[in-house]
Amino acid sequence: MSLTSRLGDPDIRVRRSHIWAQGRQVPEVQDYWDSNRLNVMAEYRGLGSCAKAHGYLIHLCGLVGHFERSETLNAELKRESVLDRAEPNLRVEVHAKSLGHLEIETVSTQVPLTGSHVYQELTDHAFLPPILESLRRVLARYPVREPGKTTQ
Numbered sequence: 001m002s003l004t005s006r007l008g009d010p011d012i013r014v015r016r017s018h019i020w021a022q023g024r025q026v027p028e029v030q031d032y033w034d035s036n037r038l039n040v041m042a043e044y045r046g047l048g049s050c051a052k053a054h055g056y057l058i059h060l061c062g063l064v065g066h067f068e069r070s071e072t073l074n075a076e077l078k079r080e081s082v083l084d085r086a087e088p089n090l091r092v093e094v095h096a097k098s099l100g101h102l103e104i105e106t107v108s109t110q111v112p113l114t115g116s117h118v119y120q121e122l123t124d125h126a127f128l129p130p131i132l133e134s135l136r137r138v139l140a141r142y143p144v145r146e147p148g149k150t151t152q
Contacts, residue, residue, distance in 0.1 A: 007041060012134045014083075015123055017092050017106045018043045021138050025056045032146040036060040042090050044106045044119050051108035051117035053089040060144045067135040070094065073102075074128040100125045 010018035025037035037056040044051045062083065069081035077100055083092040091107040102123050109116040 010043075010134075011138050012131070014092050014094065014106070014131055015104050015121055015127060016045050016119065017104070018045070019058075019090075021058075021142065024142065030145050033059075035145045038063075038142060040090075042108065044108055044117065046119050049117070051106075051119075053108050055089065057090045058083070060139070060142055063135065063139060064144060066092075067132065067139060070128060070132055070135065074125070074132060077125055094128075094131075096125075097122070102127065 007020045011021045012019040020041045022039045022041060024035055025039060026034040029035050036059055038058045038060060039055065040057050042053045042057060066081055066083040069079070073079055073081050073094060073096055076096075078096045080093060080095040082094075083090070089109050091105075093105045095103045095105070097103050102125055104121050104123060106119045107116050108119075
């Protein structure tokens, strides 16, 4: 049994990109930078390949930005939304294309500066509402500490 199968359903699923939120980097502090970094397990399962990254890879403010841009993308079916990364190990981009299609690009780097896995897939905008709901649940479980700094 693989590690990710023992984790259960992913907290965030963007087509074949799966992310499990496993807690704050330093849960006992209220500091903007450290307490808003999430420990995650991220996995992309493509046809014939798999890439994983684990660690404090997501800053909650980046997740808030991704959620807000995804809401705009869902409403207007134009622009893009990028899941910003705290470390150079994970990046998920969602780009609006013509006729309501979306292009999703996932970049996973196991060891920084030595190589990356890049996956691209096309899908329909109907996949955005479940993505938004999963982001909403994670942000409810891990609210941003010192939220006034999210615009910086």
